[in-house]
Amino acid sequence: MTLPSSQFPDLSDRGVLVTGGGSGIGAALVEAFARQGARVAFVDIAAESSLALCEKVAAQTGQAPHFIQADLRNIEAVRAAADEAVAKLGSVRVLVNNAARDDRQALEAVTEESWNESLSVNLRHFFFMCQAVAPHMQRKGGGSIINFSSIAFMLNMPEIPAYSTAKAGIIGLTKSLAGKLGPDNIRVNAILPGMIVTERQRRLWLTEESIARMQERQCLKRMLVADDLVGPCLFLASDSSAAMTAQAMIIDGGVF
Numbered sequence: 001m002t003l004p005s006s007q008f009p010d011l012s013d014r015g016v017l018v019t020g021g022g023s024g025i026g027a028a029l030v031e032a033f034a035r036q037g038a039r040v041a042f043v044d045i046a047a048e049s050s051l052a053l054c055e056k057v058a059a060q061t062g063q064a065p066h067f068i069q070a071d072l073r074n075i076e077a078v079r080a081a082a083d084e085a086v087a088k089l090g091s092v093r094v095l096v097n098n099a100a101r102d103d104r105q106a107l108e109a110v111t112e113e114s115w116n117e118s119l120s121v122n123l124r125h126f127f128f129m130c131q132a133v134a135p136h137m138q139r140k141g142g143g144s145i146i147n148f149s150s151i152a153f154m155l156n157m158p159e160i161p162a163y164s165t166a167k168a169g170i171i172g173l174t175k176s177l178a179g180k181l182g183p184d185n186i187r188v189n190a191i192l193p194g195m196i197v198t199e200r201q202r203r204l205w206l207t208e209e210s211i212a213r214m215q216e217r218q219c220l221k222r223m224l225v226a227d228d229l230v231g232p233c234l235f236l237a238s239d240s241s242a243a244m245t246a247q248a249m250i251i252d253g254g255v256f
């Protein structure tokens with residue numbers, strides 16, 4: 001299935017920063033923002049896939065996105081990445097907090113260390129990236145922040161206690177920051193994807209059977225892919241959603 005590509009003229013030339021943009025959903029978003037004519041920077045820990053994406057986007061649009069290699073578990077690196085993106089792009093008016101790692105862990109196997117590690121890769125940098133970018137958005141008269149949560153925390157999934165905690169926390173964070181930053185015309189919304197079949201998900205967790213089982217639970221009987229997140233994310237980034245903040249948008253094909 002080829003997904004339609006909408007055009008949001010106000011995103012042309014807009015400064016956009018995506019975390020975890022080197023692969024999966026983040027890479028689809030980097031490509032999509034670039035096709036809108038936005039000036040895009042992205043942060044990722046993985047160099048190889050990120051550099052390949054830069055080449056691909058440059059071939060498509062004539063302009064490579066700006067890749068910042070950083071480990072978002074390190075808060076100083078988060079702050080430095082925000083500053084680098086602002087310096088490179090001139091301004092950051094859209095922030096997509098997307099980077100995460102959905103490692104599985106049984107209740108009995110969780111240690112203090114692994115708990116902190118999960119929150120560090122799945123939650124902590126979301127706050128500190130917002131904190132670092134907000135002053136730049138305030139100076140520019142506003143912005144849009146999109147935080148990637150997940151429906152996983154609502155599905156009672158037993159093997160991801162720390163990941164689910166982080167993804168639920170992102171909803172609370174989104175609503176608190178929306179309250180704080182609304183007076184500065186900075187909107188903060190969350191996207192909750194359902195089962196999105198990416199290369200990593202297939203490699204690590206998904207089987208043909210688990211994909212089929214999820215489709216039985218979806219109203220829409222097809223596999224969801226990274227490009228399914230593009231339209232909703234562009235909409236939340238653009239002024240088309242100018243009155244929308246503090247909301248959580250579920251993109252899961254209608255799981256019941």
Ligand SMILES: NC(=O)c1ccc[n+]([C@@H]2O[C@H](COP(=O)([O-])OP(=O)(O)OC[C@H]3O[C@@H](n4cnc5c(N)ncnc54)[C@H](O)[C@@H]3O)[C@@H](O)[C@H]2O)c1
Pocket residue numbers: 019020021022023024025026043044045046070071072073097098099100101102121148149150151152192193194195196197198200201
């Ligand atoms: N794929 C799904 O089914 C699904 C479902 C619900 C929610 N989500 C959420 O959507 C977002 C994207 O998911 P995805 O499936 O594309 O993930 P992915 O694993 O394919 O991509 C995540 C990216 O983040 C990067 N990353 C990981 N740790 C990092 C670190 N410490 N510093 C910098 N970069 C780091 C990775 O290198 C990778 O490029 C995540 O927030 C995820 O929780 C995904």
